[in-house]
Amino acid sequence: MKVFSVFGPTRSGKTATIEKIIGELKRRGKRVGSVKNIHFEKFCLDDEGTNTWRHKAAGSEMVVARGLAETDVLVPRQLGIDRILGFFNHEYDYVIVEGVADTILPKVLCAGNLEDLESRLNDLVFMISGCISNQLTEYKGIPVLNGVTAVEKLVDLIEDQVSEVMPFVYGLEQCRGCGSDCRGFVVRTLKKERVREDCVYVKNIVSVMIGQRELKIDSLFERKLKSIIEDFVFRLDSYNPNDEIQITIRKQ
Numbered sequence: 001m002k003v004f005s006v007f008g009p010t011r012s013g014k015t016a017t018i019e020k021i022i023g024e025l026k027r028r029g030k031r032v033g034s035v036k037n038i039h040f041e042k043f044c045l046d047d048e049g050t051n052t053w054r055h056k057a058a059g060s061e062m063v064v065a066r067g068l069a070e071t072d073v074l075v076p077r078q079l080g081i082d083r084i085l086g087f088f089n090h091e092y093d094y095v096i097v098e099g100v101a102d103t104i105l106p107k108v109l110c111a112g113n114l115e116d117l118e119s120r121l122n123d124l125v126f127m128i129s130g131c132i133s134n135q136l137t138e139y140k141g142i143p144v145l146n147g148v149t150a151v152e153k154l155v156d157l158i159e160d161q162v163s164e165v166m167p168f169v170y171g172l173e174q175c176r177g178c179g180s181d182c183r184g185f186v187v188r189t190l191k192k193e194r195v196r197e198d199c200v201y202v203k204n205i206v207s208v209m210i211g212q213r214e215l216k217i218d219s220l221f222e223r224k225l226k227s228i229i230e231d232f233v234f235r236l237d238s239y240n241p242n243d244e245i246q247i248t249i250r251k252q
């Protein structure tokens with residue numbers, strides 16, 4: 001699952017750019033999800049007095065409204081991006097996060113003018129888009145692409161720059177095992193100085209074989225599986241932490 005952020009000020013063209021990106025990724029056969037950050041303090045999709053609202057008011061911490069045409073998950077508090085990405089359960093090729101500036105994700109900056117651009121540009125931005133793309137084609141070495149007139153080029157660049165989501169999006173401590181912090185690592189991957197597998201938490205340390213075939217597992221699942229198994233074997237007297245662990249489930 002690849003995840004990137006599209007951010008920028010209000011009326012800079014963020015949502016219009018995202019609509020075009022989603023359309024083009026779908027045209028390429030990708031499964032796409034998205035997250036929209038909303039800054040209004042009192043935002044709530046549910047109306048007071050509805051049955052779902054009454055569930056929440058009674059204390060339910062997650063209400064699922066299952067309709068014939070739509071299923072809505074209502075959580076009466078703000079969740080972290082790591083928790084929200086967990087809902088996508090790695091079933092999507094891309095997840096686009098709109099309006100969240102403070103995540104360690106590759107970013108597309110949408111700007112309305114040069115002032116917006118200058119004040120928000122940072123080293124995680126690999127592409128600029130939005131209204132400013134009517135005036136510029138490049139800014140400080142970063143391509144400026146219009147989501148309406150150049151959507152194919154724009155999505156080509158996304159496919160080239162955005163890699164599978166890194167484990168630290170799920171709240172990993174910064175270990176500096178790659179020689180920098182996680183943010184520095186993503187900046188270097190965007191410059192092609194690092195690849196995802198250079199992160200010590202991405203290196204494949206758990207393998208699951210089904211027959212002779214190795215199952216492809218993502219880093220989140222790998223970490224969970226490792227911690228469950230280690231939790232169990234640590235309690236065994238004979239366990240040496242340097243030993244490799246092999247588990248085989250035989251067909252009866």
Ligand code: SF4
Binds near residue numbers: 172176177201
């Ligand atoms: S090795 Fe991975 S988790 Fe550790 S600091 Fe580098 S990027 Fe972050």
